[in-house]
Amino acid sequence: MKVVRALNNNAVLAQDEAGGRVVLMGRGIGFGSRLGDAVDAAAVTHRFVPDVTHPIGTLTNLVDELPLEVAQAAAAITHAAGERLRVTPSQGLLLCVADHLRFALIRLERGGLGAYPLQWEVAQLYPDELSVGQSAVDIASRELGVELPREEAVAFALHFVNAAFATEDLERTVAMTQRIKLILVVVRAALGMDVDDESMSTARFVTHLRYLFVRISSGRQIAEAPELLGLAVERTHPLAHRTALRVAEIFELDSTALTADEVTYLALHIARLARERQTA
Structure with missing residues (x-):
């Protein structure tokens, strides 16, 4: 794979073997990278392929602002959801969780995190998803070195509910x-x-x-x-x-x-x- 453009120190827009565009993440793969440079495949930890929901422009903008640590935490969360719920740990779910985490960290830094209005409904209707959402809070807090409020479990649970429905035909x-x-x-x-x-x-x-x-x-x-x-x-x-x-x-x-x-x-x-x- 060849570099098309470095997005940040840990992400590049690349051309894959078939000539298509992909976004790659990995520790340091964007540092000093220039057009045409070969990508060290062993250093790639995340590969994102454009689709209907995330065309290449949207994908590059999203990953450009996504810290590698957040992507890694999101991957761990989606893996946990895939093991414990009837959801597929897809690229779409990972990106949704990662984007939510990124904004949650921004709100946390600004002191803007608060209660979610659907806490009762989620607890009553989606106890399994909420349980995994609570685990997601633990994973994110541990991986990112922050203390996310327990109420964030509600938001994660809703992402899992949406992912479960998206698996329908x-x-x-x-x-x-x-x-x-x-x-x-x-x-x-x-x-x-x-x-x-x-x-x-x-x-x-x-x-x-x-x-x-x-x-x-x-x-x-x-x-x-x-x-x-x-x-x-x-x-x-x-x-x-x-x-x-x-x-x-x-x-x-x-x-x-x-x-x-x-x-x-x-x-x-x-x-x-x-x-x-x-x-x-």
Whole structure:
């Protein structure tokens, strides 16, 4: 392999044996490297190949700012996830974990790390992923010589949930995308108002729907929320609750019956959407 450009002391953009571009990381492989220099293959610890999610430009920008130690910690974390969860320790997962770690270190240095809003949900719905997320915090703290807050386990767990869903075939992913689009159309019509696709409430709703698809595919729907919560939501947000029931009918097209608790949480998100538009 030949160097195309040094990204930093520990990373280079290179041309592989087939003439394609790859990004390589390894201790000192970028130091003093020039166009056309041969890469010491024995020194390479990470090889990143561009794909649809990470085209070569995105890949080089990401690795250019990625310390080697962070990449190594991320590799150890993804390896642990692959051993203990139904996820593949893929390049995509490694890059997601590495990027999260990099920003976590920046926030930690600035004193900006704090609690995650989904702690309860993650603990209830994804205990296995959260357990590995707690191990990820330990790995990162040990490898990087810092003390990451325990709450970071929630973020790692969500990365693992996404990775597990990404292992599904393309047909299911396309079906999920179509269903989410249909759900947004139904919600807009039921509320009688436009829904801002770029608002935080819409983003949270779509994220909730994605995780709902994950829960359905793994047979882990919410079914333990307090009964009074459902009654209170139905009473205080009747329109949102009726809309949530219509959304539930969309899932029934695939012979999937949502639990009453899932309907309740859908209603809460829909109520937030309605409230946001009313105050806009």
